[in-house]
Amino acid sequence: MRDGWRFKARGPALTLVLAVATAIVLGGCTARSPEAGSPSPGSSAGAGGVKVSKIAVITPEKANDFGWNQQGVEGAAAAAASVGAACIVQDGAGYGDITPILNQLAGDNPQLMLAWASGYNTVAPQVAQQTGIATVVIGAGSDAANTPGLVNDLETDAQGGAYLAGILAARTTMTGTVAIVVSAEDENWTKMSGGFIGGARSVTPGIRILYVQIGQAGYADAAGGKRVTASAIAGGADVIFGMGDGSSFGMMQAVETEPPPAGADKVWFIDVIGDKSSLDKKGIYLSSVVWDFTAIDEKAISEVEAGTFGRATYRLDLDNGIKLLRSRFIPAEVWDEIETARQGILDGSIEVPLTTTGKEVKAYLGSGK
Amino acid sequence: MDSIFTADFFAAVLSGAILAGMPLLLAALGETISEQAGLLDIGLEGTMLLGAYAGFVVTNWTGSYWVGFLAAIAAGIAVSLLMVVFCVRMGRDQIVVGIAILLSMEGLTSLLHAAQFGQSYPRLDAVPAVPIPGLSEIPVVGPSLFTQPLIVYIGVALVFVVAGLLSRTNLGLDIRAAGRTPVALDNAGVDVMKIRTVAALCTGALAGLGGGYLAIVTAGIFVPFMTGGLGFIAIVIAMLGRGRPVWVLIGSLLFGVALSVATALQLAGINVPTDVVQMLPFVTVIVALALFARQSYLPAALAQPFVRGRR
Incomplete structure (x- = not known):
């Protein structure tokens, strides 16, 4: 009974202390x-x-x-x-x-x-x-x-920016294979995937595009990002269009460390939302679809x-904040082509495909259009 | 799409299975030891996170993977001391303490990472692989299974070390007795607290190493919350393995293979819903272990505090 009393009496107190300690630690993450x-x-x-x-x-x-x-x-x-x-x-x-x-x-x-x-x-x-x-x-x-x-x-609506990224990827690849790596089935990612496919096919209709998802919600899965990207590279992709929050660091790690596929001398990474070019120590950061x-x-x-x-x-959208980052690795003539396409999207002469689900992305990918 | 199936691709798929399975294996091995001793370490994921963070930081500072792995082990042991103090010594609820450890470690590592690396996000170079002479020359299997970092071979060897420890040593007998009939063990003059303490520390060391492997080898970077539920999957594998380290090895590698196959199916453009493909690793492991690993049982005193004199 004594031990039972001790447990009952002190258990909640201990739980409270632990909860408070936890809250203090977690509170430190949300410093205002x-x-x-x-x-x-x-x-x-x-x-x-x-x-x-x-x-x-x-x-x-x-x-x-x-x-x-x-x-x-x-x-x-x-x-x-x-x-x-x-x-x-x-x-x-x-x-x-x-x-x-x-x-x-x-x-x-x-x-x-x-x-x-x-x-x-x-x-x-x-x-x-x-x-x-x-x-x-x-x-x-x-x-x-x-x-x-x-x-x-x-x-x-970042698909317009992804369309431009697709053009860049198609102009950059040496193997004729590029890959889209996404951390989850997220509408932002699926919209950009469709745009990317459309842009790449506008340059090279027969370009091979691999599409792979890390997990159901692999936003922070850096290890999964690296593993999946490594498989995509082994599958022949030498340009990776990666969408993943924290997992995109794992994608970059794979791009930096995996051997390039046959026919390519290096692997490039195209990012989304932010600009990580300041973190690029090995010259692999080709561009990013930046959201401003x-x-x-x-x-x-x-x-x-x-x-x-x-x-x-x-x-x-492309008119008020979506833009493709111009890195030092993008040749002038390719950038001119991207600028021309951008104007085409803005004036409506180029129609960017809209895919709001992973199923639509796969259907579009399979259509070959 | 068929041209994707090259030898390099299959080798990458197998390597991916090892990359994904090894952190699970190490953590699940640790959990196996503590479960056999009667401790359910729900905070395993938190232990892995601190191990991942410590391993990454030390490797980044020193440039030595081995020092990084040692730091990961030390961090895991440090976290497991919380289990020792609160659960083994004070007899507190293992579930509550485990959850508190998990939440604390998530917050702590996220906070430390933001303060130290929030603006730089450093990445590590790839850990060099050690090819096994002869075997590494075999097509597909050689460059994947037999050309791995040394820590992978050590991880596999640990399976047999733990299996031997649990089944062939006095300490192993004491550990299993501490989980099944701690009162009898106590009556035999063995200090149950001490045995459970040793088990908890072993769990911390292995889970920390698993986290370290995840950050140093698998990802090459630390990102907050990067374990993404691996600790809980390790607990499930340990429970389904029911005290048999070889089954834990099989379960972990099966999970890694299924994960890698799921990626391969997607890359090959197989027209299967992504949700179904993503379920593959979990379903595979549960079905396989439920079918084939039914000959052993969870310890009777699992998750129950031991208080001397109480029956």
């Missing part, structure tokens, strides 16, 4: 980089709008990932700076219930909040309703998500000030 300050209510700007003096961005992971989170924070910071506003960054918030964090951010009285994950689409509009703060949500997928003055959806959110964020700020926020879904 604030801008302290007392509430600064916005003054009136346009009709029905408010002057934006402060914006807040909340991201699920740390904003130093050379990817989605970093681009989100950098875009917000640049947009805020362009109008002289302050930017509060809350990164590493995770994918759980962020209601307390959003409420805390709202307490700093920003006039615009960016809820930087599709997983926040349930709670962020609720907090926007409660606080009255204009909030951008990601990938809600429907205009119905927009609420005038409160909620505005942001969709990403600055223009979209500036538009959101201007609409909050004009009182027109929440009326129409924002779309990040």
Whole structure:
């Protein structure tokens, strides 16, 4: 009985201590980089709008990932700076219930909040309703998500940039085989896969394109990224178009360390979302389909000030933030061809295929068109 | 699409199986030891993560893979000390402590990585392979199975070391008794706490090494949360292996092969839904071990704290 009493009496206490210790450790990952300050209510700007003096961005992971989170924070910071506003960054918030964090951010009285994950689409509009703060949500997928003055959806259409990457890959490959490696079946990845296939086939209709997925949600699976990419290289691919968040570092590792396939003297890597060229020590980073959110964020700020926020879904595309990174490895004539194609996409003379699921990507890949 | 099936491709598929299976093997071997001693180490994934981080950091600093592997082992042992203190010595709930260890290690490694490498993301060079004379000349199998880093051969050898330890030594007998009838072991004058402590430390060392292998050999980089559930798969393999290290080896390699075959099927453009292909490794391991590894049983005192004098 004594031992049983000890267990019952101390067990919960121990659990609590462990939980607190865990929370302290995990809390360290979500250090808010604030801008302290007392509430600064916005003054009136346009009709029905408010002057934006402060914006807040909340991201699920740390904003130093050379990817989605970093681009989100950098875009917000640049947009805020362009109008002289302050930017509060809350990164590493995770994918759980962020209601307390959003409420805390709202307490700093920003006039615009960016809820930087599709997983926040349930709670962020609720907090926007409660606080009255204009909030951008990601990938809600429907205009119905927009609420005038409160909620505005942001969709990403990066397939145009991937089309340009496909042209670059087709012009670069020496083996006639390129590979698409994705970390998961993610709509952003499938859209870009279709664009990439279309771009590569516009240059070389018979080009061989391998398509492989690391796992169901292999975003952070660097080991899987390396293993799968190594297999793609062994299958003859000498250009890898990799989409994967953390797993893309594993892809780069494979590109750097695996022997090139027969017929090629090296393997190239084309990245997405961020720019990792500063990490490229071995000269393999051919390009990246970069997502720059600055223009979209500036538009959101201007609409909050004009009182027109929440009326129409924002779309990040080749016209306002998607671009192909020009590295030193891209020959001038190839870049000219890419620029011509870019103009063609913008003026509508080139139609970029749209594939929103892995099934559609495979069907398009199998069609040979 | 048929031209993809070259000797190089098949060799890469087999190598991929080793790459994917080895971290599992090491961690599952460790879990086997602790389970046989009556400890269910749910925090195995956290142990692997710290091992991965420590192994990567030390290798990056020193340039020596072997020092990195030693650091991974040391980190794993350090984490397992938490199991020793809370579960073995204080008799706390192994599930709760294991979850706390997992969450803590996820947070700790993520925090340390962001602080140290958040702007640089250094990557390691490939670990040199050691071809086995003669065998490495065999087509396809030679360049894949018999041209591996030395740590792979050591990992396979550890299977037989652990098997021998559990079945042919007094320590192994004590470990199994600590998991099945700890009271009887105690009555025989053996310190159950000490035996379970040794088992927990062995588990930490092997899981840490598994994590180190993952970061140093498989990925060549550390990324937060990079274990992605491997620790839990290792626990499942250890449980299905039911105390038989050779079955743990088979299960781990089967998982690696199935994972690699799933990749090969995709690359070959086989028209099977990706979801089905991705299920292949898990289904294969569960079916195989459920069918063929039914002759041994989980210890009766698994996950139960031992308190001297209590029956």
